[in-house]
Amino acid sequence: MKKNKDKGLGIDAEKDEFGDRYTQILLKAELIDYSPVSGCYILRPRAYAMWEKVQDYFNRLIKKDGVKNVYFPLFIPESLLNKEKEHVKGFSPEVAWVTHAGNSELKEKLAIRPTSETIMYSAFSKWIRSWRDLPLRLNQWANVVRWEFKHPLPLLRSREFLWQEGHSVFALQNEADEEVYKIREFYEDVFKNVYAVPVIKGRKTEKEKFAGAEYTLSIEVFLPSGKAVQGATTHNLGQNFSKSFDITFLGKNEKKSYPFQTSWGLSTRSIGIAIMVHSDNKGLVLSPRIAETQIVIVPIFTEENKKEMLGAAEEIKSKLNNYSVEIDTSDKTPGFKFNDSELKGIPIRIEIGKKDLDKNEVTIFRRDTLKREGVKIGNLADTIRKLIDDIHNNLYNKAEKFLEDNTIFANDITKLKKSISEKKLALTEWCGDEKCEEHIKSETGGAKIICINEELKPKKNCVYCKKKAKYVVYVAKSY
Amino acid sequence: MKKNKDKGLGIDAEKDEFGDRYTQILLKAELIDYSPVSGCYILRPRAYAMWEKVQDYFNRLIKKDGVKNVYFPLFIPESLLNKEKEHVKGFSPEVAWVTHAGNSELKEKLAIRPTSETIMYSAFSKWIRSWRDLPLRLNQWANVVRWEFKHPLPLLRSREFLWQEGHSVFALQNEADEEVYKIREFYEDVFKNVYAVPVIKGRKTEKEKFAGAEYTLSIEVFLPSGKAVQGATTHNLGQNFSKSFDITFLGKNEKKSYPFQTSWGLSTRSIGIAIMVHSDNKGLVLSPRIAETQIVIVPIFTEENKKEMLGAAEEIKSKLNNYSVEIDTSDKTPGFKFNDSELKGIPIRIEIGKKDLDKNEVTIFRRDTLKREGVKIGNLADTIRKLIDDIHNNLYNKAEKFLEDNTIFANDITKLKKSISEKKLALTEWCGDEKCEEHIKSETGGAKIICINEELKPKKNCVYCKKKAKYVVYVAKSY
Numbered sequence: 001m002k003k004n005k006d007k008g009l010g011i012d013a014e015k016d017e018f019g020d021r022y023t024q025i026l027l028k029a030e031l032i033d034y035s036p037v038s039g040c041y042i043l044r045p046r047a048y049a050m051w052e053k054v055q056d057y058f059n060r061l062i063k064k065d066g067v068k069n070v071y072f073p074l075f076i077p078e079s080l081l082n083k084e085k086e087h088v089k090g091f092s093p094e095v096a097w098v099t100h101a102g103n104s105e106l107k108e109k110l111a112i113r114p115t116s117e118t119i120m121y122s123a124f125s126k127w128i129r130s131w132r133d134l135p136l137r138l139n140q141w142a143n144v145v146r147w148e149f150k151h152p153l154p155l156l157r158s159r160e161f162l163w164q165e166g167h168s169v170f171a172l173q174n175e176a177d178e179e180v181y182k183i184r185e186f187y188e189d190v191f192k193n194v195y196a197v198p199v200i201k202g203r204k205t206e207k208e209k210f211a212g213a214e215y216t217l218s219i220e221v222f223l224p225s226g227k228a229v230q231g232a233t234t235h236n237l238g239q240n241f242s243k244s245f246d247i248t249f250l251g252k253n254e255k256k257s258y259p260f261q262t263s264w265g266l267s268t269r270s271i272g273i274a275i276m277v278h279s280d281n282k283g284l285v286l287s288p289r290i291a292e293t294q295i296v297i298v299p300i301f302t303e304e305n306k307k308e309m310l311g312a313a314e315e316i317k318s319k320l321n322n323y324s325v326e327i328d329t330s331d332k333t334p335g336f337k338f339n340d341s342e343l344k345g346i347p348i349r350i351e352i353g354k355k356d357l358d359k360n361e362v363t364i365f366r367r368d369t370l371k372r373e374g375v376k377i378g379n380l381a382d383t384i385r386k387l388i389d390d391i392h393n394n395l396y397n398k399a400e401k402f403l404e405d406n407t408i409f410a411n412d413i414t415k416l417k418k419s420i421s422e423k424k425l426a427l428t429e430w431c432g433d434e435k436c437e438e439h440i441k442s443e444t445g446g447a448k449i450i451c452i453n454e455e456l457k458p459k460k461n462c463v464y465c466k467k468k469a470k471y472v473v474y475v476a477k478s479y
Numbered sequence: 480m481k482k483n484k485d486k487g488l489g490i491d492a493e494k495d496e497f498g499d500r501y502t503q504i505l506l507k508a509e510l511i512d513y514s515p516v517s518g519c520y521i522l523r524p525r526a527y528a529m530w531e532k533v534q535d536y537f538n539r540l541i542k543k544d545g546v547k548n549v550y551f552p553l554f555i556p557e558s559l560l561n562k563e564k565e566h567v568k569g570f571s572p573e574v575a576w577v578t579h580a581g582n583s584e585l586k587e588k589l590a591i592r593p594t595s596e597t598i599m600y601s602a603f604s605k606w607i608r609s610w611r612d613l614p615l616r617l618n619q620w621a622n623v624v625r626w627e628f629k630h631p632l633p634l635l636r637s638r639e640f641l642w643q644e645g646h647s648v649f650a651l652q653n654e655a656d657e658e659v660y661k662i663r664e665f666y667e668d669v670f671k672n673v674y675a676v677p678v679i680k681g682r683k684t685e686k687e688k689f690a691g692a693e694y695t696l697s698i699e700v701f702l703p704s705g706k707a708v709q710g711a712t713t714h715n716l717g718q719n720f721s722k723s724f725d726i727t728f729l730g731k732n733e734k735k736s737y738p739f740q741t742s743w744g745l746s747t748r749s750i751g752i753a754i755m756v757h758s759d760n761k762g763l764v765l766s767p768r769i770a771e772t773q774i775v776i777v778p779i780f781t782e783e784n785k786k787e788m789l790g791a792a793e794e795i796k797s798k799l800n801n802y803s804v805e806i807d808t809s810d811k812t813p814g815f816k817f818n819d820s821e822l823k824g825i826p827i828r829i830e831i832g833k834k835d836l837d838k839n840e841v842t843i844f845r846r847d848t849l850k851r852e853g854v855k856i857g858n859l860a861d862t863i864r865k866l867i868d869d870i871h872n873n874l875y876n877k878a879e880k881f882l883e884d885n886t887i888f889a890n891d892i893t894k895l896k897k898s899i900s901e902k903k904l905a906l907t908e909w910c911g912d913e914k915c916e917e918h919i920k921s922e923t924g925g926a927k928i929i930c931i932n933e934e935l936k937p938k939k940n941c942v943y944c945k946k947k948a949k950y951v952v953y954v955a956k957s958y
Contacts, residue, residue: 033602035552036559037589042602045547045617052548068524069531073514074591074622074639080515097579098591101626102572110516112553112577112591123512123521132809138524143553143622147580160553330611 018225022276023154029284029344031275032154039152039159043268046344047155049292050271051162055141057194058164058266061186067137067166074143075110076119083118084244090211091115094146096159112145117212117237117263120167121245128169130250134259135175137168155272156229156479163267169242169259171249176260180217180234183264187219187232190266195274196287196395197221198403199231200425200474202451207434210263214238220450220474222403223276226423228450228476231273234264277399278368284345285367287392288323295325295384296346298337300353312352316362319381323388342367347391348384368394413443416463416475420444425476427453429469431462439464440475449473497704501755502633508763508823510754511633518631518638522747525823526634528771529750530641534620536673537643537745540665546616546645553622554589555598562597563723569690570594573625575638591624596691596716596742599646600724607648609729613738614654616647634751635708635958642746648721648738650728655739659696659713662743666698666711669745674753675766675874676700677882678710679904679953681930686913689742693717699929699953701882702755705902707929707955710752713743756878757847763824764846766871767802774804774863775825777816779832791831795841798860802867821846826870827863847873892922892942895954899923904955906932908948910941918943919954928952 026032031047043051059069075098082088091114098110113119120138128136145160152158166183170176184201191197200220209216213235221231242248242258251257278285288294297316301309313327326346328337334351341349349365351372356362360377364384368391375383403425410416410426419426421444430436430449437449440463451474458469505511510526522530538548554577561567570593577589592598599617607615624639631637645662649655663680670676679699688695689712698710721727721737728738757764767773776795780788792806805825807816813830820828828844830851835841839856843863847870854862882904889895889905898905900923909915909928916928919942930953937948 033605035554035598036556036601037552037554040552040554042552043550045549048549048619049547051550068528070524070527071522071530071641073516073519073521074624075514075516075519077515093581095581096577096589098575099578100576100588102574102628109579110575119514122515126512140527145553149581162550 018223018276019153021281022272022279025275025279025284025343026154026272031271031284037159039148039157041154041158043162046292047268047271050274050286050290051268053290054190054194054266054270055164058186058190061189062139062166065182065186067139067168070138070140071142072113072116072119072123072140074113076113076116077108077110079108080118080122081111083122084212084241086240087117087212091146094148096145096147113142114144114146115263115265116140116142116144116165117167117241118245121241121247121261124167124169125245125247128247128249128259131171131252134171134249135168137166137179139164139166153272153479155268155275157269161267161269163265166262166264168262169247170261171251171257171259173238173260176236176238176262179262180236180264183234183262184217184219184232187234187264187266191219191221191231191270191274192396194287194289195270195277196289196392196399197231197274197277198396198400200228200403200451200453202453202474204233204451205434205437205449205473207437208449208451210235212237212240213263214240218451221273221277222406222425222476223273223479224402225276226406226476227478228425228474229269229273229276229479230450231270232264232266235262237261237263278395279345282339282370283343285395286345286347287395288347288388289392291345291347292324293326293344293346294323294388295320295348295350296341297325297327297350297352298334298341299327299329300334300351305354309352309354309357312357316350316352316377316380319377320384323384338365342370348387350380366391368398410475411460411463413463416440417444420447420475420477423477425474427456428463428473428475429458429460430471430473431465431467432470433462433465433467436462436464444475444477447475447477450476450478497702497755498632500760501751501758504754504758504763504822505633505751510750510763516638518627518636520633520637522641525771526747526750529753529765529769530747532769533669533673533745533749534643537665537669540668541618541645544661544665546618546647549617549619550621551592551595551598551602551619553592555592555595556587556589558587559597559601560590562601563691563720565719566596566691570625573627575624575626592621593623593625594742594744595619595621595623595644596646596720597724600720600726600740603646603648604724604726607726607728607738610650610731613650613728614647616645616658618643618645632751632958634747634754636748640746640748642744645741645743647741648726649740650730650736650738652717652739655715655717655741658741659715659743662713662741663696663698663711666713666743666745670698670700670710670749671875673766673768674749674756675768675871675878676710676753676756677875677879679707679882679930679932681932681953683712683930684913684916684928684952686916687928687930689714691716691719692742693719697930700752700756701885701904701955702752702958703881704755705885705955706957707904707953708748708752708755708958709929710749711743711745714741716740716742757874758824761818761849762822764874765824765826766874767826767867768871770824770826771803772805772823772825773802773867774799774827774829775820776804776806776829776831777813777820778806778808779813779830784833788831788833788836791836795829795831795856795859798856799863802863817844821849827866829859845870847877889954890939890942895919895942896923899926899954899956902956904953906935907942907952907954908937908939909950909952910944910946911949912941912944912946915941915943923954923956926954926956929955929957
């Protein structure tokens with residue numbers, strides 16, 4: 001670490017200063033910068049490129065499934081936001097309000113969308129007339145603003161963030177149920193196959209569900225810091241909004257009914273999660289599937305052989321045109337270049353030295369394992385092709401092992417408290433009573449029921465009140 | 480028209496009620512809907528899909544050229560917006576201001592970005608240190624808000640719109656000059672090859688240039704209504720902003736200098752322009768390169784042969800999997816389906832009748848020419864491939880002919896006034912004096928110098944003051 005520090009490269013924070021290390025990585029790897037508005041961050045090219053890859057992947061999943069992209073206005077009149085009473089209660093404390101335009105005061109103040117249910121559903125009530133108009137399944141990629149007063153953290157908790165929000169309307173309740181499970185599979189797919197991040201799936205408690213939903217499903221990720229974080233959510237809104245917004249359809253039976261709705265979102269927070277999961281003390285670690293630059297070629301040259309070595313680097317790059325490849329042509333030392341590419345999380349580094357080159361060899365360095373290997377240039381394309389998947393899978397498997405090793409079944413309050421203090425993810429049993437949920441939180445110094453595991457059946461009693469348990473739940477501290 | 484009207488399809492406006500017809504097309508073709516906030520519109524799937532195609536195309540152009548995508552915050556503190564004095568003068572009358580978050584009043588009010596020069600350049604001043612950091616060329620796809628108090632018109636003049644804004648920084652003045660011309664070529668490429676819209680290229684007058692720029696280049700489009708509209712702009716900002724934002728770089732000569740900057744933008748207004756250029760009294764007309772659905776298959780069936788005909792439609796669709804194809808399976812009449820596909824601007828319709836099918840034939844209908852043609856199914860794929868380009872080129876050529884036919888050289892004020900009253904695009908000569916520019920406007924009942932033609936050299940005198948002309952300029956009424 002000291003060596004890195006001297007060069008102003010690498011990450012200074014100790015392993016346990018997790019949040020500090022995370023912020024340092026974001027800044028030093030040029031992913032994020034601060035803006036003059038507290039809690040609002042700049043997504044620099046390396047971060048935004050990750051988001052574009054997620055957009056491409058997720059767009060393919062939903063478009064193939066029949067979802068259409070749209071764009072609704074940023075502004076929501078106050079009166080519209082107030083239409084669903086649970087919803088407004090949940091969001092209004094964090095709403096940014098536009099009150100003036102130019103020098104004029106607006107007649108009605110406008111909310112910057114914290115989420116778009118209300119503005120979208122006022123249009124849906126015009127568009128939906130009969131069963132022929134259903135299902136309606138729309139999605140938008142947009143910025144949203146939630147003016148949180150808690151301590152902000154880039155990507156994880158920011159006042160403006162980018163996300164997609166999907167909104168669908170169905171004739172039948174079971175179609176809405178199917179939708180929220182299906183979309184959650186899509187989210188798991190993104191985390192697994194793009195970010196190389198294993199997830200926990202569950203259902204939110206009544207206390208933690210989306211404001212205005214019947215129930216909320218979620219993807220949660222357990223981080224090396226010992227905290228969980230919500231990765232994405234899908235909400236079954238039932239008929240709550242269709243009733244508030246007077247969305248009705250004439251069924252095949254000629255009867256007018258309220259349809260069933262869902263909404264679902266994945267945000268740039270997911271980028272922060274992937275970074276937290278994989279990064280180490282040398283900096284960023286990324287799957288080649290999400291990294292903007294997959295391969296950096298570092299030619300090692302002297303004043304004399306610079307031209308030859310840069311030529312060799314170009315030739316090697318030309319063999320790898322299925323990948324995004326950069327050549328570090330700068331006059332910095334190889335050591336500096338190596339540290340820099342490790343800090344920036346470039347998954348594969350190809351080092352070209354004169355002696356190796358004379359033997360038709362190069363050295364491949366893997367960012368995930370920090371291991372070097374000599375490879376014949378003739379075998380390079382094959383090796384890289386294999387490596388792209390290997391690195392992705394290794395990162396996923398490592399994170400999955402961490403998750404398994406750190407999940408503890410805690411069937412009494414003492415064990416639960418101990419697990420939480422040891423920064424574990426606890427599985428425990430719960431009666432379903434909100435009072436016990438609050439007690440769990442206070443007893444553990446702030447850990448929450450992050451979600452209900454819907455696959456496991458409870459066998460014992462509530463970890464707090466000892467009455468018959470209804471649910472198996474995950475408990476952890478969380479962001 | 481009457482027939483269409485009876486069915487609630489088609490467009491009611493007479494040919495000269497251009498704005499009405501345009502708005503009707505947007506609403507009836509389900510491209511746009513109103514929102515509860517005046518001047519803010521919903522981009523429905525058919526409109527948003529067009530924007531996605533433009534994004535794909537333009538992203539390819541700029542990424543290949545080395546531009547990187549980013550995302551900067553929506554909010555700009557008032558003090559930052561005020562830093563460049565021409566800039567703030569131009570934009571502050573239209574700024575939407577956030578003054579409150581939740582129940583708290585903000586210490587400093589925040590502008591919703593009308594454009595992002597100020598927020599970006601405050602970051603650039605941190606990022607740029609030496610010539611090695613240049614050129615810096617960034618782009619973002621974002622929403623912006625300009626609270627215009629003029630009559631709004633969907634896509635053409637809306638208070639929130641989507642755009643890309645590119646921002647680049649160079650060591651040398653001539654690099655900035657090259658950038659604004661190069662990017663304008665990219666914009667012309669988009670208009671020509673995606674929208675099938677011919678453009679006029681020019682330089683804005685001092686009066687009309689971007690607030691804070693040295694000069695502005697633009698793409699202008701002359702519409703069938705006889706009005707011109709600005710399609711896209713590139714601004715050479717010189718050192719105006721680098722001086723206001725204290726952006727400096729250490730040159731190879733170890734001397735500190737202010738770099739030269741550009742900014743450039745293309746917005747969803749371009750969708751409105753393409754619609755205005757091509758549409759007719761039956762509704763929307765689009766190039767197959769921009770249409771969400773390129774081909775609609777309409778099987779014509781009775782109760783008895785419905786299954787057979789739908790099967791035939793599916794089989795035909797399977798031969799066309801390079802295109803986006805829809806089958807109209809509804810039980811509506813063929814006439815209704817035909818009108819509907821014409822209203823929605825689907826470029827190619829394949830009609831399948833039982834008798835034709837028995838002869839291994841289908842009928843192809845072209846939306847651009849409204850012509851029908853029988854085609855052997857064996858030749859269908861070839862015919863369609865050719866048609867996709869033919870339709871695009873035909874639309875472009877037709878619009879280009881309109882532009883040529885309606886461009887009039889008006890070398891005296893009487894002819895200029897007559898040209899404008901006849902809804903022509905006038906080319907005339909101008910001395911460069913802002914007073915004459917204003918006189919031209921008042922004499923013609925509101926026509927503006929829309930841009931300076933940089934290719935033509937003036938031969939005569941200013942159309943108004945009769946002094947020696949400096950510029951050949953385009954004059955037209957405009958949106």
